[in-house]
Amino acid sequence: MSNMKYNAIVNSGIQIVERVPIPDELLSEDAQVEIAAKKAAGYYTDGVVPDENVLSTIKGRNLTD
Numbered sequence: 724m725s726n727m728k729y730n731a732i733v734n735s736g737i738q739i740v741e742r743v744p745i746p747d748e749l750l751s752e753d754a755q756v757e758i759a760a761k762k763a764a765g766y767y768t769d770g771v772v773p774d775e776n777v778l779s780t781i782k783g784r785n786l787t788d
Contacts, residue, residue, distance in 0.1 A: 726765045742767050756783040 724742070733739060744767060750758055759781050762768045773781075 724767055725761070726767065729767065742769075744769050753784060756781050 729739065729742070745758075758766075759773045759778055762770075763773045763778055
């Protein structure tokens with residue numbers, strides 16, 4: 724969940740007891756590009772937020788695959 728959605732929920736008075744990240748083993752290899760971009764854009768992570776250098780090294784599969 725993005726921080727924007729989280730903040731809207733909390734500011735409306737709903738209590739969130741625990742934020743849980745999606746475990747890496749549940750994410751397909753194809754989803755790594757999208758998940759890294761979402762974390763960099765403000766989605767919740769209890770790990771390191773990827774910077775430009777990290778994002779530039781993540782590659783998805785080729786269109787021919």
